[in-house]
Amino acid sequence: MEIRGLSKAFGHSCVLDDLDLDLHAGEVHMLVGQNGSGKSTLIKILSGTHPADSGAITVNGEQLPTPVTAAALRRAGLAFVHQDLGLVPDLTVLENIRVGRYEPHGVLRRVRWRDERACAQHALDRLNAGVSVDTRVQDLSAGQRALVAIARALQGEQAAGGCIVFDESTQSLPRETLPDFYATVRALARAGCAVLVVTHRLEEALELGDVVTVIRDGSLVRARLPVAGLTQQALSHLILGRELEQLPAPSARPDRRRPGAPAAALHVTGLSSATLRSVEIRVHHGEIVGITGPAGSGHDEVPYILAGIRPDSGGTLAIGDRAVDMTSARAVRAAGLVLVPQHRLDEGLAGDLSALENLTLPRVSGRRRPVLGRRWQRQEFSRAVERLGLQPPRPHAAVTTYSGGNQQKILLAKWLADHPAVLVVHEPTQAVDVGARTEIIRALRDAASAGTAILVSSVERSDLAHLCDRVLVLRDGAVRTELLTGITAEAIADAAYK
């Protein structure tokens, strides 16, 4: 596939500027860039969501029409696996794979289900996926779902000569399934496919790719850079256009567990749910504690149970020296515990409301004056801009008009401005580019220095290593290891998987 001179502007802002890109069969090509660098727009032009303003896309010598149509994509053998995989959970694997491709027969346009099953099964078999076509997608593991999405993208194409695009597809996959996923992708390339993988994770770019293309602000920074010999640091420099600010390693903090130390800010005992078995967690003021583990270990449930939105769980929660009813979100919040959830736009922010409204929501009640007032809200907003580098500084723009990294900053600022006693964070850097990640980590560390007790649940091991004074590694619903010193990404991985 060849892309020549592709440009696209929305209103006054030019999102893609004269972009060239070449994909070769048998090669895994990584496309990296910050949030808002134009990666997604490029994919949307390729898949026909947006028309390009100018430029040409050629596949095997044949030019695609503008805007790209579904029929042209199929003819050219170009297929996509999108970020959220695009599966309907309560339909079966068969229905998900064949949707849009049912072959009608005869005058009555009847669908022959036996043929459809055979097609779907064939597509799955090519990937060696041990998945039954009659299973409902919601009953599959995350890894199996990804295979179904790939099978759908690849069906009906000769393996060689085709071209498949993965748009941040690993977002929805548990970390321990990544090696299998990478193996599948490489096998596709070996079979003669041209593979384009869009990602913002540097580790992934270096681990999976053969060549890397970096885009920044809609233009090419470096094309087809061989991965061999490339370091994460060099790559982040290319992506950001500046040196990534290196955060110093967390300084050693006094051991809070010595006798005579003040009571823990957060102390939960007997934490139980369908997955968790009597977990005890203690976080002191000013301390950052990480909690991690493989998928299914229950570490990702802890934040929501603590925040009081999983009523089907048990345990005793104390915040400071007060016992708190863990089944009431309101009681937990009133006691000073706040949650920064993983899913920004589902549980964290109201996407269609403005950044300012989202930012100040926790503090609009409890103000003495009967009228809401604007000045304090605007001050809070400018503080968020200052502390977290929120961009663009437009308080009345809807949250969904911000990039993912900046949405995460709004979400974090919303709760940091509350000066909570306990901050519980789940995957604070998910779908956030390297620059924003540094700013988020720094903001969390600043908050801890100011006395907030922070509990971070994450599978990003290098984040945990950067942030945490202590890391709890869960397995099968119980704390298996507590790392106190020498916290590195490798040490965490060892504890979680070995």
Place this chain on the structure above:
Amino acid sequence: MSPLNQQKVTVTESPTPQAADVLADRSASDPPDTAAIPPPGRPVRRAAAFVSEAMERSSLIAVWLAMLVIFTLLSPHLFLTGGTMQTIFGSQQAEVFVALAALTAFSVGEFDLSVAATMGLSATAIPVLATNDHVPVALACLVALGMSVAVGAANAFIVVRLGIDSIIATLGMATLVGGISYGLCNSNAVSLTSPELEQWTSHSLLGLPANFWYGLIAAAAFAYVQHATALGRHMLFVASNRSVAKLAGVRVDRIRTQAYLTSSLIAGIGGLLLVGTVGSFDPSSTPAYLLPALSAAFLGTAVIVPGRFNPFGTVIAIYFLSTGIVGLQLLGLAGWVSDVFYGATLIVALVLVRHLRPMRRKP
């Protein structure tokens, strides 16, 4: 993802002081009601943004004025007369209250399709109690409002506590309440003679009945709650994303319940004002109040605070619709024209709102 997500987020060396300046400047010399802090840019562009914003906020008003001019030109002797203006502005009170009732539910993300039926119940109960059962009028009014609130409580119980879809639940409730109203009056129109009530509702002030001003007062109170109080902000989040509201400590279910109670109370007051003005009520006319009220609430999102349910937008939309219908009737068009006009205006307005501002709203 909306196109704006793709906007370049440039990482400059020091974006923050600049941004803070913009904000500081504005808070120092701020007119009390500014819509947005425009992006830093040339003054010309800022002015252009301000003008387009203002045009967008008032586009429905502009169309309304244009309509007034056209009708005046087409039927100069009939349209621009005191009587016509009385009809347009003096006869829509029940509609204003029913629409504000629907708006109460909409503004917390709920549907209340029983508002018209509740208004009808109140307008039926008062004359039945006062005329047939010889209950004092004031007491009859109180009982009617109590019945209205009871309808709201039933809605809240079914939707909030039992978790039934609000459209289905309140549609069922509308039918149920409509049936009760028929039962109360044995399916006959009922009338009421009460000079006190008439004095309260139709007393003229500045050439328009007290009713008209009650509608404006209700809208102003609504707007105050929406814009100036924590409750208003909480309602916005309950409507937009309940999980977010709940995690922020907002009492989501309490606010939803209160919305249903308030909605029914407002609808009940609408019934009271209607029967006070007209002196009689025919329950078979009840359903005709529902769709115009819903249309007005939606149409109102095109004006004043574009994209959001807002009371003054709703009130303007009602008078906009009634101007159109009265004007068309004066031109000699028959009664069917009102339905065509209501439906067409709503669709056209929403299409325009959606497509004139594709850059700012999430698809």
